[in-house]
Amino acid sequence: xxxxxxxxxxxxxxxxxxxxxxxxxxxxxxxxxxxNFTVITFMAVGGYVSAVLVMPHADTANGIYYILGLGLPWPxxxxxxxxxxxxxGLLIGQIALRRLRSDxxxxxxxxxxxxLYGLAGNVxxxxxxxxxxxxxxxxxxxxxxxxxxxxxxxFVIMAGIIFGLLWLFANRLYKSPLGRVMRAVRDDQxxxxxxxxxxxxxxxTAMVIGCMYIGVGGVLTIxxxxxxxxxxxxxxxxxVVWAALLVGGRANNLGAVVGSFLVAVVFNESTRxxxxxxxxxxxxPDIRYILIGLAVILTIWFRPQGVIPERKNTFYEVPLGKxxxxxxxxxxxxxxxxxxxx
Amino acid sequence: MTVTDxxxxxxxxxxxxxxxxxxxDLRKSFGGVAAVNGATFGIxxxxxxxxxxxxxxxxxxxxxxxxxxxxPDSGSVKLNGxxxxxxxxxxxxxxxxxxxxxxxxxxxxxxxxxxLIVSAKDNPGEKxxxxxxxxxxxxxxxxxxxxxxxxxxxTFGLYPLRNExxxxxxxxxxxxxxxxxxVMAEPTVLxxxxxxxxxxxxxxxxxxEHIVELNQxxxxxxxxxxxxxxxxxxxxxxxxxxxxxATLAVGTMAELRKNKxxxxxxxxxxxxERVGS
Ligand SMILES: Nc1ncnc2c1ncn2[C@@H]1O[C@H](COP(=O)(O)OP(=O)(O)OP(=O)(O)O)[C@@H](O)[C@H]1O
Ligand SMILES: [Mg+2]
Numbered sequence: 134x135x136x137x138x139x140x141x142x143x144x145x146x147x148x149x150x151x152x153x154x155x156x157x158x159x160x161x162x163x164x165x166x167x168x169n170f171t172v173i174t175f176m177a178v179g180g181y182v183s184a185v186l187v188m189p190h191a192d193t194a195n196g197i198y199y200i201l202g203l204g205l206p207w208p209x210x211x212x213x214x215x216x217x218x219x220x221x222g223l224l225i226g227q228i229a230l231r232r233l234r235s236d237x238x239x240x241x242x243x244x245x246x247x248x249l250y251g252l253a254g255n256v257x258x259x260x261x262x263x264x265x266x267x268x269x270x271x272x273x274x275x276x277x278x279x280x281x282x283x284x285x286x287x288f289v290i291m292a293g294i295i296f297g298l299l300w301l302f303a304n305r306l307y308k309s310p311l312g313r314v315m316r317a318v319r320d321d322q323x324x325x326x327x328x329x330x331x332x333x334x335x336x337x338t339a340m341v342i343g344c345m346y347i348g349v350g351g352v353l354t355i356x357x358x359x360x361x362x363x364x365x366x367x368x369x370x371x372x373v374v375w376a377a378l379l380v381g382g383r384a385n386n387l388g389a390v391v392g393s394f395l396v397a398v399v400f401n402e403s404t405r406x407x408x409x410x411x412x413x414x415x416x417x418p419d420i421r422y423i424l425i426g427l428a429v430i431l432t433i434w435f436r437p438q439g440v441i442p443e444r445k446n447t448f449y450e451v452p453l454g455k456x457x458x459x460x461x462x463x464x465x466x467x468x469x470x471x472x473x474x475x
Numbered sequence: 476m477t478v479t480d481x482x483x484x485x486x487x488x489x490x491x492x493x494x495x496x497x498x499x500d501l502r503k504s505f506g507g508v509a510a511v512n513g514a515t516f517g518i519x520x521x522x523x524x525x526x527x528x529x530x531x532x533x534x535x536x537x538x539x540x541x542x543x544x545x546x547p548d549s550g551s552v553k554l555n556g557x558x559x560x561x562x563x564x565x566x567x568x569x570x571x572x573x574x575x576x577x578x579x580x581x582x583x584x585x586x587x588x589x590x591l592i593v594s595a596k597d598n599p600g601e602k603x604x605x606x607x608x609x610x611x612x613x614x615x616x617x618x619x620x621x622x623x624x625x626x627x628x629x630t631f632g633l634y635p636l637r638n639e640x641x642x643x644x645x646x647x648x649x650x651x652x653x654x655x656x657x658v659m660a661e662p663t664v665l666x667x668x669x670x671x672x673x674x675x676x677x678x679x680x681x682x683x684e685h686i687v688e689l690n691q692x693x694x695x696x697x698x699x700x701x702x703x704x705x706x707x708x709x710x711x712x713x714x715x716x717x718x719x720x721a722t723l724a725v726g727t728m729a730e731l732r733k734n735k736x737x738x739x740x741x742x743x744x745x746x747x748e749r750v751g752s
Contacts, residue, residue, distance in 0.1 A: 321581075328568050329566075445638065
């Protein structure tokens, strides 16, 4: 029983963090049309920075190197990680969002991600290189005498609350005039610009908010797993998040959640039970990628808007106090349509 | 009557108070092509002015240069007497000059109503701070804008389609949408690049009426790039002819029809057929 509960808790935490990644990407791509092809880099930056803020000084005598090591309380460290993600988004945005069209932006993000991956791996003094960080203190671990299961359940609740807050804000943003103008930029940036709106600022806002979301996911990931190395954030992981969003339905936060459930939880967990083949240790992860690729192809083929497409937005209307049906040149169908709308 | 070069220059640079738009010696080359080559004209405040010329004359490029989509190699643009040359498109848009595009460009995945609401200026809800801490500001403004948009859609006959995705509109309906969307931004100068292209004659007439009405009601200055000379003659008090990237003549349609240079460059042999009597 304890094992099953522990497993369920782990899956739930995994699910919540993936939801947060897809929500972040949805704000960038689904709302504002930004092609961020290095989602996972922002996750890593959030995770790493929060870790080196919460960890004590690096034990260089034993060959462990990382920057800072400030031993800060977790909430402050977590905030630092999220801000670092946002800051990186701001920097990349400064290059990529200014003049470049969306396809160039995709390449800039991909290139930056690869660059930072190489840096994190090769510059050992930063985040302990390819070995990565481990023994990261867990949040509120010393709060009381947790049983392992008790701590997992506590973590589920914490991750759930954080996800819930981010979910509420993502939806508020979507419905707000800012979210609307982001979607307009997604649909036609030049027109928004011609209407006197600073599209650079609008896209930058979406970029930074999205990166901060992804950073939150990274902070939670490293806090739960207590370790992170470059092997855990390869380029392929970015496309798992993309797959989740595209399968679920972009520009719809419920779609983002459904997508991350299908792609990240169902595929990830079901492939776990495939029989291992010692001669082909990479077979299972490869099958997982193949399944995800198939899901994306099938979705784009049969349901290009995703499982849960973007919803049509309607507004509360005060009746105009005019005979809206009596327009000259209107067909009866149009008049009927107008009546239905009342 | 023809307008001499000196007169053009005078109109382009003097009497700042009366002109909504002054374009002086604007030049822009793409590689070897001098798309705009010394265009100079002034648009008087509160008028509807036509901008005509052969295909490839540089009309759309002039519109792009005025609205800041591209920066000129040389020359200047003044909006209400203020130099706006080289400003970002959104800065020019904020100053009240709104332009449309030759090919209609709606926001396809947003509804007709959303297309209008999102086009209004200065919605406090577009600021992140307000989204986070003062969401009511945006909501209140939205509620006003919904009603204003509905009124506008009613005027333009798009009311029954308000909750339809803009992508699903017909070509003519998209033209109506572009004009009604522009109304939401309350422009002082509206630059329309072929707003009647691909539109049936009845709707052309209707669009023309809308333009005249907006001009009279709000005093909006219109610049109308158009190949349909009938409607240009009907609603434009003055017409600027552009050929080979330069201003060829300025005058009323009737005057231009008697201008040999204009007839040769644009109106051609079938002038009477096209312009009517
Ligand atoms: N971005 C560009 N790059 C290269 N050449 C261009 C570009 N934009 C316009 N041109 C060229 O500049 C010239 C003027 O084009 P423009 O679109 O302004 O003409 P127009 O008067 O609007 O024509 P039409 O009536 O067909 O719309 C053309 O020769 C065109 O090929
Ligand atoms: Mg053109």
